[in-house]
Amino acid sequence: MTKELKYGVTGMTCGHCGKSVTEEVSALAGVSEVKINLIKDGQSVMTLTTENGIDFNQVKDAVAEAGSYVAIEF
Numbered sequence: 001m002t003k004e005l006k007y008g009v010t011g012m013t014c015g016h017c018g019k020s021v022t023e024e025v026s027a028l029a030g031v032s033e034v035k036i037n038l039i040k041d042g043q044s045v046m047t048l049t050t051e052n053g054i055d056f057n058q059v060k061d062a063v064a065e066a067g068s069y070v071a072i073e074f
Contacts, residue, residue, distance in 0.1 A: 002032075003053050008043040008072035009063055012036070017067065021046065024066040030054055043072065 012018055018036040025034045025048065033049035046063075048054065056073055063071040 001052070003050050005048045005050065005053065005059075006074055007046045007048070007056075007059060007063075008074060009036070009046050009069055010043050010072065011067070011069040012038055012044050013040055014038075017069065018044070020066040021063055021069055024062040025059060028054060028058055028062055046071070 009021060012021065015038065018038050022034045022036060025031060025046070030050045030052060031048055031054065032051065035047040037045040039045070048059070060071045063069050
């Protein structure tokens with residue numbers, strides 16, 4: 001069953017930031033799609049599509065690996 005999960009992400013300021021986060025999170029097992037709604041100088045929204053959900057800590061770690069960004073659960 002496909003699930004869509006939404007998280008906040010702080011620290012992104014441009015399209016390159018969004019691309020970096022998308023690449024890291026897309027590499028996680030079970031993630032089939034990542035969409036970023038970039039809010040410059042604010043809390044952006046990241047939407048993940050997964051088959052069976054995913055542990056938030058994996059998402060948080062992948063976002064941090066992309067740069068100085070922080071994932072936040074809604």
